[in-house]
Amino acid sequence: MAELKFTRDHECILVEGETALIGITDYAREALGDLVYIELPEAGKKVGKGDEFAVVESVKTAAEVYSPVAGEVVEANDNMESDLELLSKPLAEGGWIAKIKIDDAGDLADLMDEAAYKKYLETLD
Amino acid sequence: MTAEKMDITENNAMTDTNHGLHYEENLLWEKERTDHPGVDLPEPANTPLRTGTPARADIGLPQVSEPQALRHFVRMSTWNYSIDHGFFPLGSCTMKHNPRLNEKMARLPGFAAIHPLQPESTVQGALALMYELQNWLGELTGLPGVCLSPAAGAHGELAGVMTIARAHDLNGQTQRKIILTPDSSHGTNPATAATCGFDVRSIPTKDTGTLTIEAFKEALYKTDPKGADIAGMMVTNPNTCGLFEKDIAAIADLLHEAGGYFYMDGANFNALVGKIRPADFGVDVMHINLHKTFSTPHGGGGPGSGPICCTPELAKYMPVPTVIKHAESYALETETDRPESLGCLKGFHGQFGMHVRALAYMMSHGADGLKQVSEDAVLNANYILRELENDFHAPYAHQGPCMHEALLTDKIQKESGVQTLDMAKALIEKGFHPMTVYFPLVLAGTMLIEPTETESKDSLDRFITAMKEIAAEAREAEAEERFHTYPQTTPRRRLDEVKAARNPVLRWKD
Numbered sequence: 001m002a003e004l005k006f007t008r009d010h011e012c013i014l015v016e017g018e019t020a021l022i023g024i025t026d027y028a029r030e031a032l033g034d035l036v037y038i039e040l041p042e043a044g045k046k047v048g049k050g051d052e053f054a055v056v057e058s059v060k061t062a063a064e065v066y067s068p069v070a071g072e073v074v075e076a077n078d079n080m081e082s083d084l085e086l087l088s089k090p091l092a093e094g095g096w097i098a099k100i101k102i103d104d105a106g107d108l109a110d111l112m113d114e115a116a117y118k119k120y121l122e123t124l125d
Numbered sequence: 126m127t128a129e130k131m132d133i134t135e136n137n138a139m140t141d142t143n144h145g146l147h148y149e150e151n152l153l154w155e156k157e158r159t160d161h162p163g164v165d166l167p168e169p170a171n172t173p174l175r176t177g178t179p180a181r182a183d184i185g186l187p188q189v190s191e192p193q194a195l196r197h198f199v200r201m202s203t204w205n206y207s208i209d210h211g212f213f214p215l216g217s218c219t220m221k222h223n224p225r226l227n228e229k230m231a232r233l234p235g236f237a238a239i240h241p242l243q244p245e246s247t248v249q250g251a252l253a254l255m256y257e258l259q260n261w262l263g264e265l266t267g268l269p270g271v272c273l274s275p276a277a278g279a280h281g282e283l284a285g286v287m288t289i290a291r292a293h294d295l296n297g298q299t300q301r302k303i304i305l306t307p308d309s310s311h312g313t314n315p316a317t318a319a320t321c322g323f324d325v326r327s328i329p330t331k332d333t334g335t336l337t338i339e340a341f342k343e344a345l346y347k348t349d350p351k352g353a354d355i356a357g358m359m360v361t362n363p364n365t366c367g368l369f370e371k372d373i374a375a376i377a378d379l380l381h382e383a384g385g386y387f388y389m390d391g392a393n394f395n396a397l398v399g400k401i402r403p404a405d406f407g408v409d410v411m412h413i414n415l416h417k418t419f420s421t422p423h424g425g426g427g428p429g430s431g432p433i434c435c436t437p438e439l440a441k442y443m444p445v446p447t448v449i450k451h452a453e454s455y456a457l458e459t460e461t462d463r464p465e466s467l468g469c470l471k472g473f474h475g476q477f478g479m480h481v482r483a484l485a486y487m488m489s490h491g492a493d494g495l496k497q498v499s500e501d502a503v504l505n506a507n508y509i510l511r512e513l514e515n516d517f518h519a520p521y522a523h524q525g526p527c528m529h530e531a532l533l534t535d536k537i538q539k540e541s542g543v544q545t546l547d548m549a550k551a552l553i554e555k556g557f558h559p560m561t562v563y564f565p566l567v568l569a570g571t572m573l574i575e576p577t578e579t580e581s582k583d584s585l586d587r588f589i590t591a592m593k594e595i596a597a598e599a600r601e602a603e604a605e606e607r608f609h610t611y612p613q614t615t616p617r618r619r620l621d622e623v624k625a626a627r628n629p630v631l632r633w634k635d
Contacts, residue, residue, distance in 0.1 A: 031569060033544075036626035059546070059622045060563040084627070 002092070005068065005108060006117035013068045014091040015108060021096035024056065024065060024087065027121055032058040035084045040076035041098050047071060049107050054097050056087070069107040071100040147616065148200040152633060153187045156197065163190045206558055208423075212584050216530045216561035216573025217311065217365060219395045219417030226489055227420060227482035236481050241473040245456055251477065252455035256448040258484045262413055262434050265495070266391075267404025270440025272447050273432045274475035278392055281412025281431030282317040282359070284444050284470050288410055288435060289357045289386045290321050291442040291467040298384065301356035305344050305380075307336055309366055309567040311390055314359040323356055331567050334366040334521040334532075341376045345383055352383025361390040362403070363528035365565040365573070366521055367506065369396075377407025386410065386439065394418045395577065396503055396529035399496030410435035410443075415476075419483035430479035441465045446474055501578035502529045505585060509574055512589045516596035520568055529577070535570035538596065542605030545570040548595050550619060554612040555591040 003015045010028035014021040029035070037057040047053045047067040054065040054076075076098045080086050089095035102108075112120060143149065189197070207213070213220035231237060239248050259271035275281040286304070293301050304318035307330045315325040328344045330336055345352045358380055362370045370376070377387050389403050389411035395418045397403070403411055415421045415430040423429070435443055445466045446457040457474055460466055490498060503526070510531035514522045518536035521527070535545040549559035549572075561573040576585060598604060612618060 033546075034623040036623060057626075059626060061566055 004091070004114060005111035006114070007066070007068045007111060008120065009066050011065060011068050012091060013111065014096070015102070019074060019099055019101050020069065021091040022068065022098055022100055023091050023096045025117070026088070029088055032056060032063060033060045034058055035087060038080055038084060038087070038097070040078065040081065041073045043073055043075055045073040047073065047100070065097060067100065068111055069100060070103040073098050074101050075099040148203060149616065150197060150200045153189065153197055154633060156187060156189050156193060163188060163194065208579070211558070212576070212580055212588055213558050214560045214574045214576055214588065215558070216367070216575040217392055217564065218423070218561065219414070219575060219577055220423060221395070221420055221577040222579040223420050223422045224486060224489070227485040230485040231478050231481045236477070246454070249455055252448050252457070254484055255474070255477070255480055256450055256455055258480050259448060261484065261487050262432055265398060265402065266408070266411060266413070266434040267402030268408065268411065268434035268436055270435040270437060270443055271432060272443045273480055274444060274446065274471040275412065275431040275433060276471055276476060277429030278412055278414045278431045279313045279317065280470070281433050282313055282388070282390065283320065285388050285410040285412055285433045285435070286317050286321045286323070286359070287467050287470070288433070288439055288443045289388060291465070292386065292439055293356055295442070295465060300354055301385070303348070303355050305355065305358040307360060307364065309334070309364055309565040310359060310361060311365060311392060314361070314390055318359060333524070334368050334567070335364065335370050336360065336372060336376055338372050338375055341379065345379060352385065355380070355383050355385040357386040357388055359388045359390060361393055362406070363393045363396045366532050366567065367527040367530035367573070368521060368524070369528055374406040381407065392417060393529060396499055398499045399492060400499055404436065410439050415479050415483040420486045421479040421482040428476050428479065430476040430483070432475070442467055444468060444470045498578050499529070502576070505576040505578060505580055506531045506574070508585055509576055509589060513592055516593055517572070530573055530575035533572045533574070534568055535572070538599040539570060541599055543599040543608045545572055547608035547611065548572070548599070550611040551595050551598070551608060552591060553615060555594070557588060557591055
């Protein structure tokens, strides 16, 4: 069963078996403002938990996207380069930045579920 | 341009107008009239081609007469905005007045008409001036090793962090791979560290706007209990929230104990000049932006200049050349004189014209005058902060006075849909250059306002009135829609920044 989890840095991850789709949350997208560029990871790239694996740039700022889990990039969402609006879609509907093969499912343990993430957002400004 | 004819009449109707003496201006290329060359030269006869290019018309150079060319550039210069036009409140930029006395000194023939390749014996006066400037900078920072050559602030950072890297290398400390920097730092700090091959570890500062000893310790000892993998830290003080780092001396002690060096980004030195010497709170090496603190021009009339100052311990590793004094003469030091040096980072000796201007500024103000400069700069920023703290969210205002710049955010206005960018555009409508927006990154929707000591109280009051009007307008009905129309009276109104970034048109014509 697919499982949606969140990080404190506003990444979201949809886990399905050994792989996961990773993107950013609505909160992150709204904080960034109008997006103008995304730098995608290359397939085959190894990432550690918390490593920067993509960069999204808006008119205001550039922000790193950190991998919620350690693993290997299986595929990057190349469609996103030409259509940044995709980032506002749910992960399963094209809103993912990269698909990652998870090294250790234990990495998922400290991530938040949707209810916990919503509660966490309330603590922010 | 090619033989393809443009419809000049139509084009002129579109952009080449001067209603109300506001001059629109086409590109030089659009002015091309092959029947109106600037100079009539006879057709070359019997001259073999050497360039492989048969005629200049084919490489698309415009042909305009001297008055056309002159008017083109003069008209475009009227679209510029500079500190000579008015208030320029860009935070972190220290846009202060560039005194004309500096210009007069820089134009003295003995300074203006010399060449870097002249024999040293013929430019002793220029070298004496640089030596004097080194001494002033050494005295003001408490860091006597001064290298004037870096070409701007970021280049100074590179020179400084390379100096740190060189020291670690020659002392066998190559396991030191990490540079610490607060999350409010200028983007150039982590970029410099990464360029020099270091890993960057960010220290969170959001809660207080400043570094705390606890957060610093956590970063310092994160991967080694004694911090033996730490090469150094890069800190701006006062920081980019406009706050003085109160615990900086204790933090520097911890860093030194762990064997790291303290790089200070001197971009905000205008708040400290003559009041406190960075060496006294533990700085090992820093850069100075002569084009900020010491009033040399930013851009346009530039170039920038970013000398570094360091401790006697690090001085042997810093770049060459510096000016050294022999018994009766001055000379530029070479790598042979100082073999531990990391080498030369810049052609010749740096931006000499800026050295003249900066020293003119220092000498015309004197020690007491420089101290008053920083006091007035801080006073002006606090005046703005206190006048606006009830109209805008001022995140750190409750902690006490700010230093040379005031930090506000759009937190209050955002509730009615008006964001920082909208307010910056509204400021343009009201005749002010906007402040720095969306920096520092540590909070959302930041506005960083640095008035400098240049502005009079009248000038500050006009700015404060404009900001209060903006805050009031943001409370009105349909504010969001209205703010999206700003600026309204500029020639091009609101530009589509998103479209420009997503689909940049970088060629005038295919």
